[in-house]
Amino acid sequence: MRPVIFEPSARRLRVMFNGETIADTTAARLLIETPVPVYYFPVGDVRTDLLVPGAPFEDPRKGRGRRWSIMVGDRVAHDAVLGFDHPAADLPELGGYLCFVWEGVDHWFEEDEEIFRHARNPYKRVDALRSSRHVEVLLQGTTVADSRSAVFLFETGLPTRYYIPIEDVRCELLRPSDRVTVCPYKGTARYYHLQLDATLYENVVWYYPDPIAQCPQIRGLLAFWNEFVDAIRIEGEAEPIPVTEFSHRPITTRPAA
Amino acid sequence: MPDLMIEPSRRRIRALVQGHAIGDTTHALLVLGAGLPFYAFPMADVTLERIRASGRTATRKLIGTVHLHDILEADGQPRIDAAWTTRQARLAGYCMFAWAPIDRWLEEDDHLPYPPRDIYKRVDAVPSSRRVQLRLGDRIVADSRRAMFLFETGIKTRYYFPPDDIDPAILRPSALRTGCIYKGEAHYHDVVLDGTVHENLVWTYPDPVPECGSIAGLFAFANERLDEILIDGVALDRLADPLSNAAIAAAHVYVRPRLVA
Numbered sequence: 001m002r003p004v005i006f007e008p009s010a011r012r013l014r015v016m017f018n019g020e021t022i023a024d025t026t027a028a029r030l031l032i033e034t035p036v037p038v039y040y041f042p043v044g045d046v047r048t049d050l051l052v053p054g055a056p057f058e059d060p061r062k063g064r065g066r067r068w069s070i071m072v073g074d075r076v077a078h079d080a081v082l083g084f085d086h087p088a089a090d091l092p093e094l095g096g097y098l099c100f101v102w103e104g105v106d107h108w109f110e111e112d113e114e115i116f117r118h119a120r121n122p123y124k125r126v127d128a129l130r131s132s133r134h135v136e137v138l139l140q141g142t143t144v145a146d147s148r149s150a151v152f153l154f155e156t157g158l159p160t161r162y163y164i165p166i167e168d169v170r171c172e173l174l175r176p177s178d179r180v181t182v183c184p185y186k187g188t189a190r191y192y193h194l195q196l197d198a199t200l201y202e203n204v205v206w207y208y209p210d211p212i213a214q215c216p217q218i219r220g221l222l223a224f225w226n227e228f229v230d231a232i233r234i235e236g237e238a239e240p241i242p243v244t245e246f247s248h249r250p251i252t253t254r255p256a257a
Numbered sequence: 258m259p260d261l262m263i264e265p266s267r268r269r270i271r272a273l274v275q276g277h278a279i280g281d282t283t284h285a286l287l288v289l290g291a292g293l294p295f296y297a298f299p300m301a302d303v304t305l306e307r308i309r310a311s312g313r314t315a316t317r318k319l320i321g322t323v324h325l326h327d328i329l330e331a332d333g334q335p336r337i338d339a340a341w342t343t344r345q346a347r348l349a350g351y352c353m354f355a356w357a358p359i360d361r362w363l364e365e366d367d368h369l370p371y372p373p374r375d376i377y378k379r380v381d382a383v384p385s386s387r388r389v390q391l392r393l394g395d396r397i398v399a400d401s402r403r404a405m406f407l408f409e410t411g412i413k414t415r416y417y418f419p420p421d422d423i424d425p426a427i428l429r430p431s432a433l434r435t436g437c438i439y440k441g442e443a444h445y446h447d448v449v450l451d452g453t454v455h456e457n458l459v460w461t462y463p464d465p466v467p468e469c470g471s472i473a474g475l476f477a478f479a480n481e482r483l484d485e486i487l488i489d490g491v492a493l494d495r496l497a498d499p500l501s502n503a504a505i506a507a508a509h510v511y512v513r514p515r516l517v518a
Contacts, residue, residue: 011406012387012412026488111385111406122410130466131365133269138339152268152365156376160267214381216467234283 004214005032006040006093008059016107017080018072022047022100029097031141033061035157037119040097043083046218048098049192054079062094063087080104116182125157126185128163128217136233139204140196143193145169147223151217155185159242162218162232164223169205173254179203186218187211200256204228225251261319262289263297264376265348270296271363272354275331279304280354281376291319294370298352307341308352321347328358378410380416380439382471389416391478392485393450393458398478399423404470409439410485416486423459428476433457440472441465458482510514 015023021238025045031038054067065084070077080101087094102108108115131152137200139143147168154159177192207222208215224232228251231238264287272280288295308328313325315338323343327335333382343349356362362369381411385406391399401422407415433445443460461476462469480486486493 010408011383012385054376058384109385110381111383115384120379120381121380125374125376127364127374127376128366129268129365131269133365152378154268206278213471214468216470 014109019106020072040099056106067183077104117184122186127154138230156188161223163218163223184213197257202252272359273361303352323490328374373435381408415477416476417472
């Protein structure tokens with residue numbers, strides 16, 4: 001069976017919903033089962049008076065438990081809390097803890113810093129390194145970026161991402177996009193479509209206009225999906241196309257307006 | 258005991274001697290678990306005519322017997338025992354360099370001033386309004402509600418104080434400097450209190466690495482040498498914690514991306 005880590009966290013954690021602090025603890029534990037870890041709160045540090053019981057469920061790895069909804073004033077967060085009243089034999093400690101569905105509540109804080117998307121994994125790092133290696137990005141046979149001054153971003157468990165200065169990108173091909181995503185390790189990403197002839201390749205480029213303090217080196221640089229461009233060449237040699245958790249959602253195309 | 262962890266690296270790694278890259282590879286291995294992390298260079302990416310077997314051997318943690326080599330400078334001067342090889346199966350065919358005898362290390366084009374980072378370790382500096390008070394003897398030497406809490410995987414939380422929240426009379430700069438690849442170069446201070454000198458009890462990073470910019474100019478104390486740390490008025494029961502490398506090895510849950518040719 002896959003090992004699961006259930007380790008103490010030294011960070012104060014708070015969860016807010018509809019203006020109320022639902023949980024506030026300095027004794028959280030971090031459950032690491034996949035690259036995305038989950039904070040667990042001691043039952044005593046959760047406002048259980050605001051919870052109403054929901055349906056039982058069974059998790060193949062962690063055991064049997066129950067979902068709970070949070071009711072605060074006029075708002076209900078349905079099934080936003082999970083507890084394990086019959087945890088798996090090798091995880092007996094789970095019984096004393098509750099966890100939250102990240103998007104089910106309004107705000108999360110580590111100490112006094114709001115955190116987004118999911119807990120950061122303490123066993124994952126992100127290193128941004130300047131490189132003079134020659135990077136070329138090809139889409140539909142067109143070289144859309146060509147740089148010798150990219151920043152290579154090495155994120156544990158993911159393929160290298162190449163963050164390219166705008167002067168080395170065919171920026172006349174970029175078209176604005178409304179898409180916004182959030183990464184707990186880098187910050188809020190914004191996107192561009194890329195237009196080639198009459199076709200728009202949607203959200204194939206992203207950048208971090210204002211990355212979090214731990215990742216300042218990529219500010220304003222443009223990255224392309226390794227998974228979805230024709231090729232990224234490093235020193236003339238095509239990188240193998242990686243298959244990642246993102247591969248199942250390929251970019252879409254549509255006729256340019 | 259944690260096992261040796263060997264990770265193929267996609268980073269270009271260079272080891273320079275007198276400006277010449279004695280190793281220059283984009284196919285390094287990052288070796289974790291045997292002391293500080295180090296890179297292994299494929300033989301094909303090493304200037305072998307500048308390497309000379311010394312006939313000496315040494316023993317390394319989790320690796321066993323290693324064969325030592327001298328690196329030859331341009332005029333033939335040897336740098337003694339500056340390289341090593343091993344028949345350990347996963348490192349056979351690779352050449353390793355000792356850290357110090359190499360003039361300059363590069364990861365891509367960035368200077369690597371200290372041995373490389375463990376890719377399974379992170380450092381998060383987070384602002385906190387929890388009150389932190391440090392007691393040394395019968396004196397509170399630091400008291401803050403705006404410290405940065407530094408969470409470094411496997412190490413007890415360090416508290417970085419704004420200078421204004423430390424008793425200014427007690428600090429005396431010392432000559433000690435240490436380096437950390439995750440944070441930068443630390444400058445130390447002695448604490449002089451009631452005639453007693455606590456050498457190098459305090460440190461600060463005047464110019465930390467970019468990822469740790471938020472601790473610039475703040476001061477940290479060696480937890481384990483204090484008499485008490487109070488967080489919101491409650492004493493921590495243990496000031497120091499042993500590192501837990503076992504947890505790091507067990508947390509090895511990343512699935513390397515599959516690659517399609």
